[in-house]
Amino acid sequence: xxxxxxxxxxxxxxxxxxxxxxxxxxxxxxxxxxxxxxxxxxxxxxxxxxxxxxxxxxxxxxxxxxxxxxxxxxxxxxxxxxxxxxxxxxxxxxxxxxxxxxxxxxxxxxxxxxxxxxxxxxxxxxxxxxxxxxxxxxxxxxxxxxxxxxxxxxxxxxxxxxxxxxxxxxxxxxxxxxxxxxxxxxxxxxxxxxxxxxxxxxxxxxxxxxxxxxxxxxxxxxxxxxxxxxxxxxxxxxxxxxxxxxxxxxxxxxxxxxxxxxxxxxxxxxxxxxxxxxxxxxxxxxxxxxxxxxxxxxxxxxxxxxxxxxxxxxxxxxxxxxxxxxxxxxxxxxxxxxxxxxxxxxxxxxxxxxxxxxxxxxxxxxxxxxxxxxxxxxxxxxxxxxxxxxxxxxxxxxxxxxxxxxxxxxxxxxxxxxxxxxxxxxxxxxxxxxxxxxxxxxxxxxxxxxxxxxxxxxxxxxxxxxxxxxxxxxxxxxxxxxxxxxxxx
Ligand SMILES: [Fe+2]
Ligand SMILES: [Fe+2]
Numbered sequence: 001x002x003x004x005x006x007x008x009x010x011x012x013x014x015x016x017x018x019x020x021x022x023x024x025x026x027x028x029x030x031x032x033x034x035x036x037x038x039x040x041x042x043x044x045x046x047x048x049x050x051x052x053x054x055x056x057x058x059x060x061x062x063x064x065x066x067x068x069x070x071x072x073x074x075x076x077x078x079x080x081x082x083x084x085x086x087x088x089x090x091x092x093x094x095x096x097x098x099x100x101x102x103x104x105x106x107x108x109x110x111x112x113x114x115x116x117x118x119x120x121x122x123x124x125x126x127x128x129x130x131x132x133x134x135x136x137x138x139x140x141x142x143x144x145x146x147x148x149x150x151x152x153x154x155x156x157x158x159x160x161x162x163x164x165x166x167x168x169x170x171x172x173x174x175x176x177x178x179x180x181x182x183x184x185x186x187x188x189x190x191x192x193x194x195x196x197x198x199x200x201x202x203x204x205x206x207x208x209x210x211x212x213x214x215x216x217x218x219x220x221x222x223x224x225x226x227x228x229x230x231x232x233x234x235x236x237x238x239x240x241x242x243x244x245x246x247x248x249x250x251x252x253x254x255x256x257x258x259x260x261x262x263x264x265x266x267x268x269x270x271x272x273x274x275x276x277x278x279x280x281x282x283x284x285x286x287x288x289x290x291x292x293x294x295x296x297x298x299x300x301x302x303x304x305x306x307x308x309x310x311x312x313x314x315x316x317x318x319x320x321x322x323x324x325x326x327x328x329x330x331x332x333x334x335x336x337x338x339x340x341x342x343x344x345x346x347x348x349x350x351x352x353x354x355x356x357x358x359x360x361x362x363x364x365x366x367x368x369x370x371x372x373x374x375x376x377x378x379x380x381x382x383x384x385x386x387x388x389x390x391x392x393x394x395x396x397x398x399x400x401x402x403x404x405x406x407x408x409x410x411x412x413x414x415x416x417x418x419x420x421x422x423x424x425x426x427x428x429x430x431x432x433x434x435x436x437x438x439x440x441x442x443x444x445x446x447x448x449x450x451x452x453x454x455x456x457x458x459x460x461x462x463x464x465x466x467x468x469x470x471x472x473x474x475x476x477x478x479x480x481x482x483x484x485x486x487x488x489x
Pocket of ligand 1: 129130165
Protein backbone atom coordinates (compact mmCIF):
# COMPACT_ATOMS: atom_id res chain seq x y z
CA UNK A 1 0.00 0.00 0.00
CA UNK A 2 0.98 3.62 -0.41
CA UNK A 3 2.44 5.22 2.70
CA UNK A 4 -0.08 7.43 4.48
CA UNK A 5 0.70 10.37 2.28
CA UNK A 6 -2.86 11.42 1.91
CA UNK A 7 -5.24 10.59 4.69
CA UNK A 8 -8.30 12.32 3.42
CA UNK A 9 -11.53 10.31 3.07
CA UNK A 10 -11.43 7.82 0.25
CA UNK A 11 -14.54 7.83 -1.84
CA UNK A 12 -15.91 5.13 -4.06
CA UNK A 13 -14.01 4.48 -7.27
CA UNK A 14 -12.88 7.71 -8.86
CA UNK A 15 -13.04 8.41 -12.57
CA UNK A 16 -9.74 10.30 -12.61
CA UNK A 17 -7.83 9.89 -15.85
CA UNK A 18 -4.60 11.85 -16.46
CA UNK A 19 -5.30 11.73 -20.18
CA UNK A 20 -8.25 14.05 -19.59
CA UNK A 21 -5.83 16.76 -18.55
CA UNK A 22 -4.80 17.22 -22.16
CA UNK A 23 -8.33 18.14 -23.21
CA UNK A 24 -8.35 20.97 -25.71
CA UNK A 25 -6.97 20.16 -29.10
CA UNK A 26 -3.86 21.78 -30.50
CA UNK A 27 -5.22 24.91 -32.01
CA UNK A 28 -3.90 25.32 -35.51
CA UNK A 29 -2.19 28.69 -35.90
CA UNK A 30 -2.87 30.25 -39.30
CA UNK A 31 0.32 30.42 -41.32
CA UNK A 32 2.24 28.11 -38.98
CA UNK A 33 5.13 26.22 -40.56
CA UNK A 34 5.66 22.48 -40.19
CA UNK A 35 7.93 22.73 -37.14
CA UNK A 36 5.53 25.06 -35.33
CA UNK A 37 2.70 22.64 -36.13
CA UNK A 38 4.69 19.68 -34.79
CA UNK A 39 5.61 21.71 -31.70
CA UNK A 40 1.94 22.54 -31.06
CA UNK A 41 0.92 18.90 -31.44
CA UNK A 42 3.68 17.71 -29.13
CA UNK A 43 2.56 20.21 -26.51
CA UNK A 44 -1.07 19.24 -26.56
CA UNK A 45 -1.37 15.72 -27.99
CA UNK A 46 2.10 14.18 -27.74
CA UNK A 47 0.81 10.65 -28.35
CA UNK A 48 -0.79 11.68 -31.64
CA UNK A 49 2.49 13.15 -32.92
CA UNK A 50 4.53 9.99 -32.21
CA UNK A 51 5.73 8.76 -35.63
CA UNK A 52 6.09 12.27 -37.06
CA UNK A 53 8.13 13.38 -34.06
CA UNK A 54 10.51 10.41 -34.28
CA UNK A 55 11.05 10.85 -38.02
CA UNK A 56 11.64 14.58 -37.61
CA UNK A 57 14.05 14.03 -34.73
CA UNK A 58 16.09 11.60 -36.85
CA UNK A 59 16.31 14.34 -39.47
CA UNK A 60 17.53 16.84 -36.87
CA UNK A 61 20.13 14.36 -35.65
CA UNK A 62 21.38 13.90 -39.20
CA UNK A 63 21.90 17.67 -39.41
CA UNK A 64 23.52 17.79 -35.97
CA UNK A 65 25.98 15.05 -36.92
CA UNK A 66 27.52 17.34 -39.52
CA UNK A 67 28.43 19.92 -36.85
CA UNK A 68 31.48 20.09 -34.60
CA UNK A 69 31.14 19.73 -30.87
CA UNK A 70 33.17 21.32 -28.09
CA UNK A 71 33.20 18.24 -25.85
CA UNK A 72 36.49 16.73 -24.66
CA UNK A 73 37.85 13.85 -26.73
CA UNK A 74 37.52 11.52 -23.75
CA UNK A 75 34.24 11.91 -21.84
CA UNK A 76 36.08 10.80 -18.69
CA UNK A 77 37.49 14.37 -18.68
CA UNK A 78 34.05 16.00 -18.52
CA UNK A 79 34.33 17.35 -14.99
CA UNK A 80 37.58 19.23 -15.71
CA UNK A 81 36.09 20.42 -18.99
CA UNK A 82 33.08 21.88 -17.15
CA UNK A 83 35.33 23.62 -14.61
CA UNK A 84 37.43 25.13 -17.40
CA UNK A 85 34.35 26.29 -19.33
CA UNK A 86 32.86 27.86 -16.22
CA UNK A 87 36.11 29.67 -15.40
CA UNK A 88 36.24 31.02 -18.95
CA UNK A 89 32.64 32.28 -18.80
CA UNK A 90 33.37 33.88 -15.43
CA UNK A 91 36.37 35.74 -16.87
CA UNK A 92 34.36 36.89 -19.91
CA UNK A 93 31.56 38.15 -17.67
CA UNK A 94 34.03 40.06 -15.48
CA UNK A 95 35.42 41.73 -18.56
CA UNK A 96 31.87 42.58 -19.73
CA UNK A 97 31.12 44.18 -16.34
CA UNK A 98 34.38 46.13 -16.58
CA UNK A 99 33.41 47.45 -20.01
CA UNK A 100 29.98 48.49 -18.80
CA UNK A 101 31.43 50.21 -15.77
CA UNK A 102 33.71 52.13 -18.09
CA UNK A 103 30.64 53.40 -19.99
CA UNK A 104 30.15 50.85 -22.78
CA UNK A 105 26.54 50.53 -23.99
CA UNK A 106 24.46 47.40 -23.45
CA UNK A 107 25.89 44.55 -25.52
CA UNK A 108 22.60 42.81 -26.31
CA UNK A 109 19.55 45.02 -26.03
CA UNK A 110 19.55 48.45 -27.70
CA UNK A 111 16.11 49.21 -26.30
CA UNK A 112 13.38 47.86 -24.08
CA UNK A 113 11.40 46.63 -27.09
CA UNK A 114 14.49 44.75 -28.29
CA UNK A 115 14.58 42.91 -24.95
CA UNK A 116 10.84 42.22 -24.99
CA UNK A 117 11.09 40.88 -28.52
CA UNK A 118 13.87 38.56 -27.37
CA UNK A 119 11.67 37.18 -24.57
CA UNK A 120 8.80 36.63 -27.00
CA UNK A 121 11.03 34.95 -29.59
CA UNK A 122 12.61 32.50 -27.14
CA UNK A 123 9.18 31.78 -25.63
CA UNK A 124 8.59 28.54 -27.56
CA UNK A 125 11.83 27.14 -26.11
CA UNK A 126 11.49 28.48 -22.58
CA UNK A 127 7.89 27.29 -22.23
CA UNK A 128 9.09 23.69 -22.45
CA UNK A 129 12.13 24.21 -20.23
CA UNK A 130 13.39 20.88 -18.91
CA UNK A 131 11.10 18.84 -21.19
CA UNK A 132 13.90 16.68 -22.64
CA UNK A 133 14.24 14.99 -19.24
CA UNK A 134 10.58 14.11 -18.78
CA UNK A 135 10.97 10.52 -20.00
CA UNK A 136 13.58 9.76 -17.33
CA UNK A 137 10.87 9.85 -14.64
CA UNK A 138 9.80 6.35 -15.68
CA UNK A 139 13.17 5.13 -14.32
CA UNK A 140 12.64 6.46 -10.80
CA UNK A 141 13.53 3.06 -9.35
CA UNK A 142 16.98 3.03 -11.02
CA UNK A 143 19.59 4.97 -9.01
CA UNK A 144 21.61 5.76 -12.15
CA UNK A 145 18.80 8.10 -13.29
CA UNK A 146 18.44 10.04 -10.04
CA UNK A 147 20.65 12.99 -11.12
CA UNK A 148 18.59 13.52 -14.29
CA UNK A 149 15.32 13.11 -12.39
CA UNK A 150 16.43 15.61 -9.72
CA UNK A 151 17.29 18.05 -12.51
CA UNK A 152 13.81 17.64 -14.01
CA UNK A 153 12.16 18.15 -10.62
CA UNK A 154 14.18 21.33 -10.12
CA UNK A 155 13.19 22.60 -13.58
CA UNK A 156 9.63 22.10 -12.30
CA UNK A 157 10.50 24.06 -9.15
CA UNK A 158 9.84 20.93 -7.10
CA UNK A 159 6.18 21.76 -7.57
CA UNK A 160 6.38 25.26 -6.08
CA UNK A 161 4.66 27.62 -8.56
CA UNK A 162 7.06 30.51 -7.92
CA UNK A 163 10.03 28.27 -8.80
CA UNK A 164 8.59 26.31 -11.74
CA UNK A 165 10.66 27.50 -14.70
CA UNK A 166 7.84 27.21 -17.22
CA UNK A 167 5.38 29.02 -14.93
CA UNK A 168 7.98 31.75 -14.29
CA UNK A 169 8.54 32.34 -18.00
CA UNK A 170 4.82 32.23 -18.75
CA UNK A 171 4.31 34.92 -16.11
CA UNK A 172 7.00 37.04 -17.74
CA UNK A 173 5.31 36.73 -21.14
CA UNK A 174 1.88 37.47 -19.65
CA UNK A 175 3.16 40.51 -17.73
CA UNK A 176 4.38 42.13 -20.94
CA UNK A 177 1.59 40.79 -23.18
CA UNK A 178 4.08 39.08 -25.48
CA UNK A 179 2.43 35.69 -25.32
CA UNK A 180 1.54 35.26 -28.97
CA UNK A 181 3.74 33.66 -31.63
CA UNK A 182 2.87 36.26 -34.25
CA UNK A 183 5.77 36.94 -36.59
CA UNK A 184 7.94 34.04 -35.40
CA UNK A 185 9.19 31.76 -38.14
CA UNK A 186 9.77 28.02 -37.87
CA UNK A 187 13.36 28.34 -36.66
CA UNK A 188 12.03 29.59 -33.30
CA UNK A 189 10.24 26.29 -32.71
CA UNK A 190 13.12 23.92 -33.51
CA UNK A 191 14.63 23.79 -30.01
CA UNK A 192 11.23 23.40 -28.34
CA UNK A 193 10.19 20.65 -30.75
CA UNK A 194 13.49 18.80 -30.18
CA UNK A 195 12.97 18.98 -26.43
CA UNK A 196 9.39 17.75 -26.65
CA UNK A 197 10.27 14.94 -29.07
CA UNK A 198 13.01 13.76 -26.67
CA UNK A 199 10.55 14.05 -23.78
CA UNK A 200 8.13 11.58 -25.26
CA UNK A 201 10.63 9.12 -26.77
CA UNK A 202 13.15 8.79 -24.00
CA UNK A 203 13.71 5.07 -24.29
CA UNK A 204 14.58 5.29 -27.98
CA UNK A 205 16.84 8.34 -27.53
CA UNK A 206 18.45 7.96 -24.12
CA UNK A 207 22.08 8.66 -25.19
CA UNK A 208 20.90 11.71 -27.17
CA UNK A 209 19.01 12.98 -24.11
CA UNK A 210 22.12 12.60 -21.94
CA UNK A 211 24.16 14.53 -24.50
CA UNK A 212 21.52 17.21 -25.07
CA UNK A 213 21.26 17.71 -21.31
CA UNK A 214 25.02 18.04 -21.05
CA UNK A 215 25.00 20.86 -23.58
CA UNK A 216 21.90 22.64 -22.31
CA UNK A 217 22.88 22.69 -18.67
CA UNK A 218 26.26 24.42 -19.05
CA UNK A 219 26.33 28.02 -17.85
CA UNK A 220 26.57 30.23 -20.95
CA UNK A 221 27.84 33.81 -20.97
CA UNK A 222 24.60 35.00 -22.58
CA UNK A 223 22.57 33.95 -19.54
CA UNK A 224 24.60 36.27 -17.29
CA UNK A 225 24.46 39.18 -19.72
CA UNK A 226 20.72 38.74 -20.35
CA UNK A 227 20.01 38.80 -16.61
CA UNK A 228 22.10 41.95 -16.20
CA UNK A 229 20.62 43.87 -19.14
CA UNK A 230 16.99 42.85 -18.54
CA UNK A 231 17.39 44.14 -15.01
CA UNK A 232 18.78 47.41 -16.37
CA UNK A 233 15.71 47.79 -18.56
CA UNK A 234 13.34 47.24 -15.64
CA UNK A 235 12.32 43.76 -16.82
CA UNK A 236 12.24 41.04 -14.17
CA UNK A 237 15.44 38.99 -14.73
CA UNK A 238 14.46 36.26 -12.25
CA UNK A 239 14.07 33.48 -14.82
CA UNK A 240 17.65 34.10 -16.00
CA UNK A 241 19.21 34.81 -12.59
CA UNK A 242 17.69 31.61 -11.26
CA UNK A 243 19.52 29.60 -13.91
CA UNK A 244 22.84 31.18 -13.02
CA UNK A 245 22.57 29.54 -9.62
CA UNK A 246 20.66 26.34 -10.38
CA UNK A 247 22.84 25.29 -13.34
CA UNK A 248 26.09 25.89 -11.44
CA UNK A 249 29.09 23.70 -12.14
CA UNK A 250 29.78 22.89 -8.50
CA UNK A 251 26.70 20.95 -7.48
CA UNK A 252 24.04 22.18 -9.93
CA UNK A 253 22.63 20.89 -13.20
CA UNK A 254 25.93 21.16 -15.08
CA UNK A 255 27.65 18.81 -12.66
CA UNK A 256 24.68 16.44 -12.51
CA UNK A 257 24.71 16.29 -16.31
CA UNK A 258 28.34 15.12 -16.31
CA UNK A 259 27.64 12.59 -13.58
CA UNK A 260 24.73 11.18 -15.58
CA UNK A 261 27.08 10.46 -18.49
CA UNK A 262 29.35 8.39 -16.25
CA UNK A 263 26.43 6.66 -14.51
CA UNK A 264 24.62 5.62 -17.68
CA UNK A 265 27.48 4.66 -20.00
CA UNK A 266 27.12 0.93 -20.77
CA UNK A 267 29.56 -1.17 -18.80
CA UNK A 268 29.85 -3.92 -21.37
CA UNK A 269 29.31 -3.71 -25.15
CA UNK A 270 28.16 -0.78 -27.24
CA UNK A 271 30.08 1.93 -25.40
CA UNK A 272 31.58 3.57 -28.48
CA UNK A 273 28.21 3.81 -30.26
CA UNK A 274 26.60 5.17 -27.07
CA UNK A 275 29.26 7.89 -26.81
CA UNK A 276 28.78 8.80 -30.47
CA UNK A 277 25.06 9.25 -29.81
CA UNK A 278 25.75 11.36 -26.71
CA UNK A 279 27.81 13.66 -28.94
CA UNK A 280 24.99 13.84 -31.50
CA UNK A 281 22.57 14.78 -28.72
CA UNK A 282 24.94 17.47 -27.49
CA UNK A 283 25.08 18.95 -31.00
CA UNK A 284 21.27 19.18 -31.17
CA UNK A 285 21.66 22.27 -28.96
CA UNK A 286 23.10 24.15 -31.94
CA UNK A 287 20.06 23.78 -34.23
CA UNK A 288 17.35 26.37 -34.85
CA UNK A 289 17.21 29.91 -33.51
CA UNK A 290 19.54 30.58 -30.59
CA UNK A 291 19.72 33.29 -27.94
CA UNK A 292 22.33 35.18 -29.93
CA UNK A 293 20.68 34.78 -33.34
CA UNK A 294 17.36 36.00 -31.92
CA UNK A 295 19.07 39.06 -30.44
CA UNK A 296 21.03 39.81 -33.62
CA UNK A 297 18.04 39.39 -35.92
CA UNK A 298 15.98 42.13 -34.31
CA UNK A 299 15.46 45.27 -36.37
CA UNK A 300 13.32 47.91 -34.67
CA UNK A 301 11.93 49.46 -37.85
CA UNK A 302 11.18 46.07 -39.42
CA UNK A 303 9.37 45.03 -36.27
CA UNK A 304 7.28 48.21 -36.29
CA UNK A 305 6.42 47.70 -39.96
CA UNK A 306 5.44 44.07 -39.27
CA UNK A 307 3.18 45.19 -36.43
CA UNK A 308 1.51 47.85 -38.58
CA UNK A 309 1.10 45.40 -41.47
CA UNK A 310 -0.69 42.99 -39.14
CA UNK A 311 -2.90 45.83 -37.85
CA UNK A 312 -3.74 46.98 -41.36
CA UNK A 313 -5.67 43.76 -42.03
CA UNK A 314 -8.29 44.85 -39.51
CA UNK A 315 -7.75 48.61 -39.65
CA UNK A 316 -8.14 49.23 -43.37
CA UNK A 317 -11.91 49.68 -43.16
CA UNK A 318 -12.16 51.14 -39.68
CA UNK A 319 -11.27 54.76 -40.35
CA UNK A 320 -13.65 57.52 -41.34
CA UNK A 321 -12.98 59.16 -44.70
CA UNK A 322 -11.99 62.47 -43.14
CA UNK A 323 -8.96 60.72 -41.52
CA UNK A 324 -6.40 61.72 -44.12
CA UNK A 325 -2.63 61.71 -44.45
CA UNK A 326 -0.75 63.39 -47.30
CA UNK A 327 -4.02 63.79 -49.18
CA UNK A 328 -5.07 60.15 -48.97
CA UNK A 329 -7.49 58.43 -46.62
CA UNK A 330 -6.03 56.18 -43.90
CA UNK A 331 -8.10 53.29 -45.26
CA UNK A 332 -6.38 53.80 -48.60
CA UNK A 333 -2.91 53.78 -46.98
CA UNK A 334 -3.72 50.61 -45.07
CA UNK A 335 -5.27 48.78 -48.04
CA UNK A 336 -1.83 47.68 -49.28
CA UNK A 337 0.58 46.47 -46.59
CA UNK A 338 3.63 47.31 -48.72
CA UNK A 339 2.73 51.02 -48.31
CA UNK A 340 3.40 50.97 -44.56
CA UNK A 341 7.01 52.32 -44.76
CA UNK A 342 5.83 55.19 -46.98
CA UNK A 343 2.95 55.83 -44.60
CA UNK A 344 5.37 56.09 -41.67
CA UNK A 345 7.49 58.53 -43.64
CA UNK A 346 4.37 60.59 -44.45
CA UNK A 347 3.42 60.63 -40.77
CA UNK A 348 6.86 61.97 -39.85
CA UNK A 349 6.74 64.55 -42.65
CA UNK A 350 3.20 65.63 -41.80
CA UNK A 351 4.03 66.24 -38.13
CA UNK A 352 2.15 63.27 -36.75
CA UNK A 353 5.35 61.75 -35.48
CA UNK A 354 8.27 63.72 -34.07
CA UNK A 355 11.21 61.37 -34.32
CA UNK A 356 14.01 61.71 -31.82
CA UNK A 357 11.73 63.26 -29.21
CA UNK A 358 9.80 61.77 -26.32
CA UNK A 359 6.83 59.83 -27.74
CA UNK A 360 4.41 62.08 -25.85
CA UNK A 361 5.44 64.92 -28.17
CA UNK A 362 3.92 63.09 -31.17
CA UNK A 363 0.30 63.67 -32.15
CA UNK A 364 -0.01 60.07 -33.30
CA UNK A 365 1.11 58.80 -29.88
CA UNK A 366 -1.56 60.92 -28.22
CA UNK A 367 -4.18 59.04 -30.28
CA UNK A 368 -3.06 55.89 -28.44
CA UNK A 369 -2.53 57.31 -24.97
CA UNK A 370 -4.17 60.05 -22.93
CA UNK A 371 -7.59 61.56 -22.36
CA UNK A 372 -8.58 61.94 -26.02
CA UNK A 373 -7.00 58.71 -27.20
CA UNK A 374 -9.35 57.66 -30.00
CA UNK A 375 -7.18 54.62 -30.75
CA UNK A 376 -6.83 53.50 -27.13
CA UNK A 377 -6.36 49.74 -26.87
CA UNK A 378 -5.47 49.22 -30.53
CA UNK A 379 -1.79 48.57 -29.70
CA UNK A 380 -0.67 46.11 -27.02
CA UNK A 381 1.89 47.16 -24.42
CA UNK A 382 4.66 45.50 -26.40
CA UNK A 383 3.55 47.13 -29.65
CA UNK A 384 3.44 50.54 -27.97
CA UNK A 385 6.96 49.96 -26.69
CA UNK A 386 8.17 49.22 -30.23
CA UNK A 387 6.47 52.37 -31.50
CA UNK A 388 7.85 54.44 -28.63
CA UNK A 389 11.41 53.21 -29.18
CA UNK A 390 11.14 53.89 -32.90
CA UNK A 391 9.75 57.39 -32.38
CA UNK A 392 12.37 58.19 -29.77
CA UNK A 393 15.01 56.67 -32.04
CA UNK A 394 15.77 53.92 -29.56
CA UNK A 395 16.97 56.36 -26.95
CA UNK A 396 18.31 54.50 -23.96
CA UNK A 397 15.49 53.93 -21.53
CA UNK A 398 15.98 55.17 -17.99
CA UNK A 399 17.51 52.28 -16.10
CA UNK A 400 15.65 50.89 -13.16
CA UNK A 401 18.44 48.97 -11.56
CA UNK A 402 17.85 46.30 -8.97
CA UNK A 403 21.14 45.51 -7.31
CA UNK A 404 22.70 42.12 -7.88
CA UNK A 405 22.46 41.52 -4.15
CA UNK A 406 18.71 42.24 -4.20
CA UNK A 407 18.30 39.73 -7.04
CA UNK A 408 20.23 37.09 -5.11
CA UNK A 409 18.14 37.81 -2.01
CA UNK A 410 14.98 37.24 -4.02
CA UNK A 411 16.33 33.91 -5.30
CA UNK A 412 17.29 32.87 -1.77
CA UNK A 413 13.77 33.66 -0.65
CA UNK A 414 12.48 31.39 -3.37
CA UNK A 415 14.89 28.70 -2.16
CA UNK A 416 13.44 29.13 1.32
CA UNK A 417 10.04 28.10 0.06
CA UNK A 418 11.24 24.64 -0.79
CA UNK A 419 13.71 24.39 2.06
CA UNK A 420 11.00 24.72 4.68
CA UNK A 421 10.25 21.23 5.98
CA UNK A 422 6.79 20.30 4.80
CA UNK A 423 4.64 17.54 6.18
CA UNK A 424 2.59 15.50 3.71
CA UNK A 425 -0.50 17.16 5.10
CA UNK A 426 1.03 20.60 4.56
CA UNK A 427 1.95 19.67 0.99
CA UNK A 428 -1.59 18.60 0.39
CA UNK A 429 -3.06 21.72 1.97
CA UNK A 430 -0.71 23.91 -0.05
CA UNK A 431 -1.75 22.14 -3.24
CA UNK A 432 -5.40 22.67 -2.45
CA UNK A 433 -4.80 26.35 -1.82
CA UNK A 434 -2.82 26.73 -5.05
CA UNK A 435 -5.96 27.20 -7.07
CA UNK A 436 -9.51 27.20 -5.86
CA UNK A 437 -10.69 26.73 -9.44
CA UNK A 438 -8.73 23.53 -9.77
CA UNK A 439 -10.04 22.11 -6.51
CA UNK A 440 -12.07 19.40 -8.17
CA UNK A 441 -9.08 18.18 -10.22
CA UNK A 442 -6.97 18.10 -7.07
CA UNK A 443 -9.72 16.24 -5.27
CA UNK A 444 -9.92 13.65 -8.03
CA UNK A 445 -6.15 13.19 -7.92
CA UNK A 446 -6.26 12.75 -4.18
CA UNK A 447 -8.96 10.11 -4.47
CA UNK A 448 -7.16 8.33 -7.25
CA UNK A 449 -3.75 8.19 -5.54
CA UNK A 450 -5.33 6.99 -2.29
CA UNK A 451 -6.97 4.10 -4.13
CA UNK A 452 -3.81 2.86 -5.82
CA UNK A 453 -2.30 -0.39 -4.54
CA UNK A 454 1.36 0.59 -4.24
CA UNK A 455 4.10 3.17 -4.73
CA UNK A 456 4.81 2.03 -8.30
CA UNK A 457 1.22 2.69 -9.35
CA UNK A 458 1.28 6.09 -7.63
CA UNK A 459 4.56 7.09 -9.32
CA UNK A 460 3.16 6.03 -12.66
CA UNK A 461 0.08 8.22 -12.26
CA UNK A 462 1.99 11.17 -10.87
CA UNK A 463 4.62 11.20 -13.63
CA UNK A 464 1.92 11.38 -16.29
CA UNK A 465 0.76 14.62 -14.69
CA UNK A 466 4.32 15.95 -14.79
CA UNK A 467 4.49 15.90 -18.59
CA UNK A 468 5.80 19.14 -20.18
CA UNK A 469 2.30 20.30 -21.13
CA UNK A 470 0.86 19.66 -17.65
CA UNK A 471 3.40 20.24 -14.91
CA UNK A 472 2.83 23.99 -14.51
CA UNK A 473 -0.89 23.48 -13.84
CA UNK A 474 -2.12 23.25 -10.21
CA UNK A 475 -2.57 19.49 -10.53
CA UNK A 476 0.84 19.08 -12.23
CA UNK A 477 2.51 21.10 -9.49
CA UNK A 478 0.86 18.99 -6.82
CA UNK A 479 1.84 15.79 -8.62
CA UNK A 480 5.45 17.07 -8.73
CA UNK A 481 5.46 17.67 -4.98
CA UNK A 482 4.04 14.22 -4.29
CA UNK A 483 6.43 12.54 -6.73
CA UNK A 484 9.40 14.22 -5.03
CA UNK A 485 8.20 13.08 -1.61
CA UNK A 486 7.66 9.50 -2.73
CA UNK A 487 11.00 9.44 -4.54
CA UNK A 488 12.76 10.18 -1.27
CA UNK A 489 10.98 7.40 0.65
FE1 LIG B 1 15.34 25.75 -16.47
FE1 LIG C 1 18.83 23.60 -15.58
